[in-house]
Amino acid sequence: MDNIQTQALVVKESICRKNIKTMAEKCRKSNVIFRPHFKTHQSLKVGKWFKDEGVEKIAVSSFTMAQYFANDEWNDIMIAFPFNPREIDALNRLSEKINVSILLAGNETLPLLTKELRNNIDFYVKIDVGSKRAGYDPDSVVSIENLLDLAYMNNKLRFRGFVAHAGHFYMAKRVSEIRTQYQKCVKSLQMLKNYFSRSYSDIIISWGDTPSCTVIDNFEDVDEIRPGNFVYYDFMQLKAGICKSGDIALAVAAPVVAKYIDRYEVVIYGGAIHLSKDFVLVNKQPKWGMIVFFTKNGWQFPKLPAYVKKLYQEHGIIRMKHDDFFSVNVGDLIGVIPVHSCLAVSHLKDNYHFV
């Protein structure tokens, strides 16, 4: 850790591997495909820990990420984002080397795909199961049928099934709510699968999101899951009751650059460009991260919780209890459990440190 000059992502290997193993075992038990979303870690090293658990298929959220992992011998990659027609060249290049699948969240890109696609690719139809972000409503069977009929005329495009990501589960107030909603969402996906299975025999349901993949034990209603965040978890998942503090495998290390005894606050060199401006409400106040103290082999939480109470572009302000305040010196590294680990990783992925 002495070599960390500014900010770094600090990963507890044992916890991270445990998170991966737990999810992989759950998939084996439920007999579903495990296609983890790699945007959460964006690390070749963590990727290898997934390979150790037998994982062969992954999801990513950009062609840049896909290329990065394809170069490390990942051969089955889903670009889990509505296909962006401006990246047709990137798609053609990537699909020369590996199995690529894309998502269609409407029929607008089909003419371009028909005209310019050079290699065989798989596609999934994105279903909006309630977050109102992107995808077909599960009731819009006729529109989906139209999409599939158009796609069927292009023999390079193979329909593989339905993809859903319950983004609204991140807002769930209770874990029981996630379980109830999951059943409802999955039922609507199964109706689609049953209906379209008459014409497409080998289609699947691919299901996302860490909250439900963590709290649901049996996935026999779907065929594939694509959680990402569970590899590290974060402050948001802790606050939502999805994980425990001992499941968190990622902290951002940031140097203390100033201390002010009149307000018991320390200033860290860690701001919005490192942690992101995502916040969690604690006692109605926004907090941009939870404080931990680094130890020889990881970190520990202070007896009373401390938070990033203000966040600027490069500065973070932490109010501390008296004892903790005096135990910290300018130049020390402080750990911040980020609100959203995927965002912190997207900012700091070039500075990984494993313990």
Added chain:
Amino acid sequence: MDNIQTQALVVKESICRKNIKTMAEKCRKSNVIFRPHFKTHQSLKVGKWFKDEGVEKIAVSSFTMAQYFANDEWNDIMIAFPFNPREIDALNRLSEKINVSILLAGNETLPLLTKELRNNIDFYVKIDVGSKRAGYDPDSVVSIENLLDLAYMNNKLRFRGFVAHAGHFYMAKRVSEIRTQYQKCVKSLQMLKNYFSRSYSDIIISWGDTPSCTVIDNFEDVDEIRPGNFVYYDFMQLKAGICKSGDIALAVAAPVVAKYIDRYEVVIYGGAIHLSKDFVLVNKQPKWGMIVFFTKNGWQFPKLPAYVKKLYQEHGIIRMKHDDFFSVNVGDLIGVIPVHSCLAVSHLKDNYHFV
């Protein structure tokens, strides 16, 4: 623009040059040093536009940025962030080549500087003029005296004056409030300067923040100004009444990837990792950016304003008026005036496009 596949920063050169010229002329008229903060643009090309206006000194917020501009023949750079002792090597390397100045926001790093500093550097004492972020209280003359006495024993450290950044001005409700507060803050800095001028004859007051540097016309009370954001401005500055829409020189281009007529919403490939999670409240609702439509030589605002109403990691959701909705197609680029241009630049600085 046809070459933009994902996201890009689109800059209107004429507006940007006008913003630079306006500020430079104001500085000449007030006879103050113009030391613009380059973190807002992080672009060598935009840097040259400042050189065209006679600018020779700059501020940045990291050693990485300093190194980047030092390589392009910028020879007087302030690292406008409380000195982080873990970067002493970076400081020694940079100060071999160019004039570097650092900020001290406490005395904790002086022992290390005394021991390990290899070259002469300038330092400024950071004064907290009200944002409670970092720096000495203007009243804590004795503490500042102690700092300066300690620093004086190190003949490589030269005290250059006081630096202040009124971060709280970004929260000002009215422009008149900024003017009143500015007078108050500057008075406290002048008292410090007068007092310490007895022992240090050539010290200055260096003043920051775009809101005050934009609305104040005469800077005769300070010696240097360091605004950054004014080079592009943004949605936040527009909302605060600091700039007009015609002063905004930066938009983020993002592709439309889906459209949903039932809710008159388009989905763009532009999310938190491109725009940042900073928001502005409009009619009590958070908005993560303001929509513009690209034209041949720039962009125009729609007749009725449209906003990014939801922001995910990679997705942005825009609700549009009917006519605008039908004028936009999947695959088109849409422009987003970012809430905070510095943050958008920090995410997308490798993808600049000038018009």
